Amino acid sequence: MGPSARFGTLAPVGFEENRALLNTCFRACLPAWTSDFLQDRQEDFSCDEAKMALAVELSRRNVLEGTGGPFGAAIFESHSRRLISVGVNVVVPTRLSIAHAEIMALSLAQTALDTHTLHVSAPDVSKVYELVTSCEPCAMCFGAIPWSGVSRVLCGATSEDATAIGFDEGPKVEDWPSALRARGIEVTQEILRAEARSVLDTYRERGGPIYGGQLLE
Numbered sequence: 260m261g262p263s264a265r266f267g268t269l270a271p272v273g274f275e276e277n278r279a280l281l282n283t284c285f286r287a288c289l290p291a292w293t294s295d296f297l298q299d300r301q302e303d304f305s306c307d308e309a310k311m312a313l314a315v316e317l318s319r320r321n322v323l324e325g326t327g328g329p330f331g332a333a334i335f336e337s338h339s340r341r342l343i344s345v346g347v348n349v350v351v352p353t354r355l356s357i358a359h360a361e362i363m364a365l366s367l368a369q370t371a372l373d374t375h376t377l378h379v380s381a382p383d384v385s386k387v388y389e390l391v392t393s394c395e396p397c398a399m400c401f402g403a404i405p406w407s408g409v410s411r412v413l414c415g416a417t418s419e420d421a422t423a424i425g426f427d428e429g430p431k432v433e434d435w436p437s438a439l440r441a442r443g444i445e446v447t448q449e450i451l452r453a454e455a456r457s458v459l460d461t462y463r464e465r466g467g468p469i470y471g472g473q474l475l476e
């Protein structure tokens with residue numbers, strides 16, 4: 260049986276016409292407001308709630324500024340509590356389906372630290388990195404976590420909170436925290452869940468787009 264009629268039945272695009280589409284790099288930037296947002300922050304991030312408050316604040320600001328989806332994330336160096344990077348969802352403005360808050364924060368941390376992995380082998384535990392995300396990871400971000408090298412994941416709103424407003428979390432394994440723990444990654448859930456969920460509700464009330472694999476109406 261031949262390929263489905265959905266694939267490959269139209270005349271091919273001409274070479275010259277196609278060459279204009281053949282990019283060799285792409286850029287993914289956080290919204291301009293994030294520079295000011297990160298200036299003069301005095302928090303000491305002494306507890307999980309303080310770290311999550313930053314991720315939730317990022318998600319809320321992203322909604323209010325209209326610069327992407329209702330999700331925020333950050334990477335911290337665990338022992339020093341140093342903030343390494345932040346991320347917000349910029350899927351629609353960047354035209355990148357992968358530009359979730361977690362992917363942005365992980366990528367910015369890796370490029371800032373000049374390493375493709377945030378994993379540091381014992382005994383050098385002075386640099387252990389944690390991902391703080393305002394909502395539990397989708398299937399893509401769940402997959403990215405082990406590859407990123409982070410040692411800990413802190414989550415705010417739950418996957419159910421995200422699906423309740425229409426987002427698709429994708430084909431994630433059912434017991435995803437156990438899957439990460441089996442790889443030595445600590446997972447803590449429902450930190451400031453109500454605050455994180457309220458941002459999702461605000462996004463829905465403001466009519467924010469539910470982007471995903473389907474084209475937006």
Ligand SMILES: [Zn+2]
Binds near residue numbers: 359360361397398399
């Ligand atoms: Zn994601």
